[in-house]
Amino acid sequence: MAKRGILVTGGCGFIGSHLVDRLILDGHDVRVYDILEPQVHGKKKPKYLNKNAEYIYGDIRNTRKLKKALAGIEVVYHDASQVGVGQSMYEIGKYVSHNSYGTAVLLELLISCRNRVKKLVVASSMSLYGEGGYKCPSCGIVYPRLRNEAQLLSKKWEMQCPDCQKDLLPIPTSEDKPLFPTSIYATTKRCQEEMCLEVGIAYKIPTVALRYFNVYGPRQSLNNPYTGVGAIFLSRIKNNNPPLIFEDGRQTRDFIYVSDIVEANILAMEKKEANYSVFNVGTGEPHSIFDIAQTIINITRRDLKPRILNKFRAGDIRHCYADITKIQNKLNFKPAVSFEEGMKRLIAWSSHEAARDLSSKAQKELIKRGLAE
Ligand SMILES: NC(=O)c1ccc[n+]([C@@H]2O[C@H](COP(=O)([O-])OP(=O)(O)OC[C@H]3O[C@@H](n4cnc5c(N)ncnc54)[C@H](O)[C@@H]3O)[C@@H](O)[C@H]2O)c1
Ligand SMILES: [Zn+2]
Known part of the structure; x- marks a missing residue:
């Protein structure tokens, strides 16, 4: 495998940091560009940052700084985003600015280095679909x-x-399902995906959009109550509070372990069959939200019962899981980590992590604005 100069935006985050580790392991020169968002990271730099990568701390919207970060780069992974779905429904300007405008800044800079950049891989999301x-x-x-x-x-x-x-x-749900985003977050992710592909096609920068389903694993923020149902349940359970379940708990999602997401990113970089395409990255297996809560309780051996609220939140979908035929056939992708194994690994990691359960506070924010019952 040829050694490449690679930039990972959002490379201090949950998914980006795992990708950085893998790229370093594969022998690449890796540079990270990240703002270290306090809502995700707290006040400190994460302990897990890879010592063999180069770190530039800056905002994706800062043209001058980002331009420097792009010097000599051949592959760009764009993973920087604000990621709170519920929060995006009231901090609308912030989400549009970081996610949509931030991507615009990156793309304008990429145009000027289009002869050097051989691949752009953008982190997209299953949230573009709305319902499955x-x-x-x-x-x-x-x-x-x-x-x-x-x-x-x-x-x-x-x-x-x-x-x-x-x-x-x-x-x-396959890639050609019509897109009905149901949150500002989802709309900004759609914007990122489409802007990257449009610019990529126009300027011949091979671009790939990966629509991640529900990603889980070590380094997921246990303090950010706006993301990741697995992490939210885990923080509650670690604080001896029962997981709170909206509706009846039988709604389903597709949970994919983070190392499988990393593998899909590697394939997207290496295979030209990926160019100018969109791929679902999930397992293809639905799991109910109740199952997630019960699995975490079982593995942690806590004497707790999930609390079914029989309430709803604005914009929540009922079911969505991936049809992964396209990525299987075109990129030879196969998820390798089972749900049980992945959950065990997440929980083993979390036993050494502090978890602040801020979910009640986040819920109050939504209720105050009429976005939840
Ligand atoms: N976690 C999931 O289940 C999931 C699902 C679908 C898509 N995604 C996408 O994957 C990507 C990574 O998500 P994650 O779960 O690792 O989230 P994360 O919050 O852990 O990581 C995102 C990183 O981006 C950084 N960032 C935010 N705004 C920035 C800005 N303006 N400039 C520079 N850096 C900035 C943050 O500091 C953070 O380190 C995001 O684009 C997200 O939308 C995640
Ligand atoms: Zn009918």
Whole structure:
């Protein structure tokens, strides 16, 4: 494998830092550009930063600084983002500025080094889909929008067919499902994905967008109550509080372990079959939110029961899990870490970590704004 000069934006974060470790292991020259967002990192630099990478601390929106960080770079991984879905619904300007405008700054700079840059890989998200794909027993495949408020207030949680109102069955969601983002965060991720591909195609910078599903693993922020259901449950359980479950707990997501996300990023860099394409990165297996809570309780052997709230939050989807046929066929990607194994690794890591349970505070912020019951 040829040695490359690689920039990872957001490389101090959960996913970015694992990617940096792998790239260093593979012998590349790695530079990280990150603002060290206090909501994610607290006041201190994370302990896990790789000593063999070069770190530049700056904001993606700072053109002058980012330009310096791009010197000599051949591959760019763009992972820097503000990542709180609920928070994005009231700190709208902040999310649009960091995520959408920040990506615009990066792209303008990339145009001037387009002859050198051989690949741009942007971290996109399953949140672009909104609800996943479904099948109606009478109407076939349907792509519904969010459940309406009347349905949610009557606590009928399953999706219903928009045409015949029968209960729908979730099916794997493929890349060509129409995109219906349901939060400002998701809209900024769509913006990042589409801007990167548009500029990439126009200026012949091979670009790949990876739509990560729900990523979990060591280094996930245990203090940021706005992200990662696994980490939120874990912080509550570590503080001897029962995990709080919205709706009835039977809603499902696709949980993928962080090392599998890293592998997909490596394939995206190395394979030209990836160029100018979008790929789902998930396991293809749905897990219910109740299962997540119960699995963490079982592994940590705590005497707690998940508390089912039977309440909803604005913008929450019911089911979404990945159809991974495309990334399997084109890039030969296969998730390697099972859900049980991954959860064990996350919990083993967390036993040495402090976890501040700020989920009640975050919930109050949403209720105050009418975004949750
Ligand atoms: N974790 C998931 O489940 C998940 C799912 C889908 C997509 N993603 C995407 O993956 C990427 C990484 O997410 P993560 O979970 O590692 O989050 P994270 O918060 O741990 O990492 C993001 C990093 O970006 C940095 N950052 C934020 N704003 C910045 C700015 N303006 N300039 C420079 N750096 C900035 C932060 O300091 C942080 O270190 C993000 O783009 C996120 O949208 C994550
Ligand atoms: Zn129908």
